[in-house]
Amino acid sequence: MKLLITGGAGFIGSAVVRLAVDRGHEVVNVDALTYAACLDNVASVSDSPLYAFEQVDIRNRDALDAVFSKHKPDAVMHLAAESHVDRSIDGPGDFVETNITGTFNMLEAARKYWIEADKPDTFRFHHISTDEVFGSLPNDPAVKFTEDTPYDPRSPYSASKASSDHLVRAWHETYGLPVVLTNCSNNYGPFHFPEKLVPVIILNALAGKELPIYGDGANIRDWLYVEDHADALLLVVEKGVLGRSYNIGGENERTNLELVRTLCAILDKKRPKASGSYTDQITFVTDRPGHDARYAIDPTRIREELGWQPSVTVEEGLEKTVEWYLSNEAWWSALQQRHGVGERLGVKA
C-alpha cells in the first residue's frame, strides 16, 4: 500500500512512518518541519527505497495537489497539526490555520485526486484526531468516551480538532470521499517532543530541576504507548469500515500525579540520585486555564470489530520510554534549544 502520511516528522506521525516502512508499505512523508518536527525521528527508514519526503505546508493547496499527482497514494493518513494545548492558549491562530484550513486543503486535494482517478472505493482518507474533542468526564470509572459521545471541545486546540473531524465527516456524507477517523487518548513514548508532560518530567528530573504538576495533579488521562497507537492506526487504514470512527485508548487511566510518581520510581531504579528520590523535586504550579478533569476511552469498538488491543501497561511503556530518553541525549538536548521549550506556556488566559 502507498501511504501519504502528513506530520510524519512529528511524534506520532514518525512512529507510523517507521512502522509502515518496516511492514513493507511505501510511504510519502509530507511535513512542513515546524518547531515540533525532527527528521531524526525517521532516520531509521529514510534510506529505504520505500520512503520519500516532501517538505510541504498543508496550508498550501497548490503544493498539496502537486504531491498527490506526483506520488499517487492509495491512502492518506492525516496527522499534521499544531498539537500543544498550552501553545493553543497563547496563539490560537496557528491552530485554526493548520488544523482547520489545512485539513480543508487536504480534503480538497484528496477529493480532486480521487475524482481524477475515477473514485476508487479502495481509497482512504484517514483523519487522526484526539479524545479531547469530547470534553471532560466526571471521575466515575463507569463513564468513558465512546464514538457516540457528543462533541464538547473546550480548548482552542480541541476546538480546532473537532472542527477538522466535522469537515472530514461532511466530505464523506456530501462528496462520498472514503474516510475513516480515529480519536485517541494521550500518547507517550520515544521521540516525544520535550515540551509534553512525560519528557518534561524525565528531563527535568535528570537535570535536578523542579517537576511541575499543574493544579493538584488529580487530572486523569488514559495513557497510550505511541507504538501501540501506530499499530492501531495502520489497522484502521487497512481494515476500518468506510465512514466509521474508532476510539483508541491504552486502558491505562492514571492521575498526572500517579504518572509522575511512576516516572520518578523508574528513574530512582535506573539512574539513582546521590541521595533521596526524584519525587522530592515534585512541585505544584498554577493550573492550565480550562484544564479538563478526566479523559477515558472506551475502546470496545476497535477491540471487537478490528481485534486491536494495547500491548503494554503504562508501567511497561514508561519503563521503555525512560530507557529511550536515557540513551538518546543528543536527540532531546538539541530540541530543548527550540523556541518556547522549557518555558511555562498557556497561562495568560
Ligand SMILES: NC(=O)c1ccc[n+]([C@@H]2O[C@H](COP(=O)([O-])OP(=O)(O)OC[C@H]3O[C@@H](n4cnc5c(N)ncnc54)[C@H](O)[C@@H]3O)[C@@H](O)[C@H]2O)c1
Ligand atoms: N500527542 C498526543 O497525545 C495526541 C493525542 C491525540 C491525538 N493526537 C493527534 O495526532 C496527530 C499527531 O500528533 P503529534 O503529537 O505527533 O504532534 P507533533 O506536534 O509531534 O507533530 C506534528 C507534525 O505536524 C507537522 N505540521 C504542523 N503544522 C504543519 C503544516 N501546516 N503543514 C505540514 N506539516 C505540519 C509538524 O512539523 C510536526 O512534524 C495530531 O493530529 C494530533 O492532534 C495527538
